[in-house]
Amino acid sequence: MSDRRQWLLVGGAVAFMAAGLGTAMYVLRDELFPIAIGSAAPDFTAVTLPPRGGAAGAAGVAKHVADYEGEVVLLNIWATWCGPCRIEMPSLEKLHERLGPKGLRIVAVSVDDPGMEARVNAFADELGLSFEILHDAPGAIRDRYQTTGVPETFILDREGVIRRRVIGAPFGEDDWSSEKTVAYLERLLAEPRTDGRSNTPAPTRRPATTPPNDTAARARELVR
Secondary structure, eight states: OOHHHHHHHHHHHHHHHHHHHHHHHHHTHHHHSOOOTTSBOOOOOEEEOOOTTOOTTOOOOEEOGGGGTTSOEEEEEEOTTOHHHHHHHHHHHHHHHHHGGGTOEEEEEEOOOTTOHHHHHHHHHHHTOOSEEEEOTTOHHHHHTTOSSSSEEEEEOTTSBEEEEEESOOOGGGSTTSHHHHHHHHHHHHSOOTTSOOSSOOOOOOOOOOOTTOHHHHHHHHHO
């Protein structure tokens, strides 16, 4: 057997083994790289919902984990057809109203099927939800975060590390707006940001109003 043929056989065997190893790692990825407390949050891709009354099928803006760098994030994976998801949403809204001004980012990613954007918007309107809602039509986030079902929630610290995982919907005295949960999240929010920015979001400044016939007031506003 010539040297060239021997090298071809060796190369083929190595390529075959590499392909087999790659396949095995893909099949066993959940066991080899489990999502655990203390591990880095995997990236995901989910899009913003189209505006109410907008064109059907309008493309949303893609969001990723990196978009929330330096922030404390409550990442909720849910669906409109999920009963427990509906039950937990009001307490998530209460939590958002209480800690949103302090910097908590609640990001709820719907895994409803493609073309269900209007239904997701209607769901949010019905329950009066004002926190960020995204849509992952392929549902890839469920694989990335190795979820067992919906709802499932991950709390990420400012370093992008998973600090808590909640399977199912907390309810009653332990729902998302409970004092115990609020105290835990306030401790995370008190941790310093890694990007050097202030922990407390800058207050929204309302535009100054000027009486229509007050010329002096108008002049003072222009000087400012």
